[in-house]
Amino acid sequence: MSTPLDTLAAPWRHEEEIRKSRFLAQAAPVDSPAAALAWLDANGDPAATHNCWAYRIGDAYRFNDDGEPGGTAGRPILAAIDGQGCDRVAVLVTRWYGGIKLGAGGLARAYGGSAAECLRLAPRTPIVPVGHLALRCEFGELALLDARLREMGATVERETFEADGATLTVAAPLDALDSIVSRVVDLTRGRVRPRRLD
Incomplete structure (x- = not known):
């Protein structure tokens, strides 16, 4: 039997600074890919350096690196969603570049870590089949x-x-x-x- 999953009880935000770059992770419960994309579109900051995201709704998922090197942002955010045992969730991590390059590993840790911490702190509700x-x-x-x-x-x-x-x-x-x-x-x-x- 698979582990029960949670969704979020309410939208949540978590902000941190990593080597002079500011990372804002936002997460919200979503019930369809269209709802996820609409929420992501409404919450991105066009003035930021990058708005990277991922969502999972059952077997449907997508992620986007928004200009960061391939595999360093969207995929780690999706891994954070899965790692935190969440479903029906969209996560957006917005980065304002602070002048210090993080490298591929640093970017993956920063995006995945911000997303995971946001989901860990967010109020959750179990998904009841x-x-x-x-x-x-x-x-x-x-x-x-x-x-x-x-x-x-x-x-x-x-x-x-x-x-x-x-x-x-x-x-x-x-x-x-x-x-x-x-x-x-x-x-x-x-x-x-x-x-x-x-």
């Missing part, structure tokens, strides 16, 4: 089921109404699905039998 259930019920059971599902940490994502009842699509933490199914079957004395959609 979610599963889905479909269930069909009569109108008379709808209010009770809706209330009980919410008590069990489930969210009704869609309701479809027909002449004789409703069909619900429900999202809940993956590890709670089996107990939710049992509880619904008990509550309705077997009239409603949720089925897993994933």
Whole structure:
């Protein structure tokens, strides 16, 4: 089983000076590549020497060295995201050059280190894997089921109404699905039998 991952609970910033260059690492939770690129675009400083970045959203990832030697900025930032056990995160490290060259190893340490420290200090929230259930019920059971599902940490994502009842699509933490199914079957004395959609 893979290690549970975290995303950020809120955007975060971390600044440090490394051999007269100023590095500002900023990180934010993102839920799509488009959202990541929009956030990166909005938070870069056009007056800075470099705005290097990376994001990871599940299997989707990208990084950019923004003019630094290849592999010395974007890739170390992505490695910091992975190393800190984060997902659904974008990290931007902005550098204002201070006149001292850092060399390839120094750049990789500066960018990766700033990103890792920013993520280490940022408030996090665990990413909870979610599963889905479909269930069909009569109108008379709808209010009770809706209330009980919410008590069990489930969210009704869609309701479809027909002449004789409703069909619900429900999202809940993956590890709670089996107990939710049992509880619904008990509550309705077997009239409603949720089925897993994933």
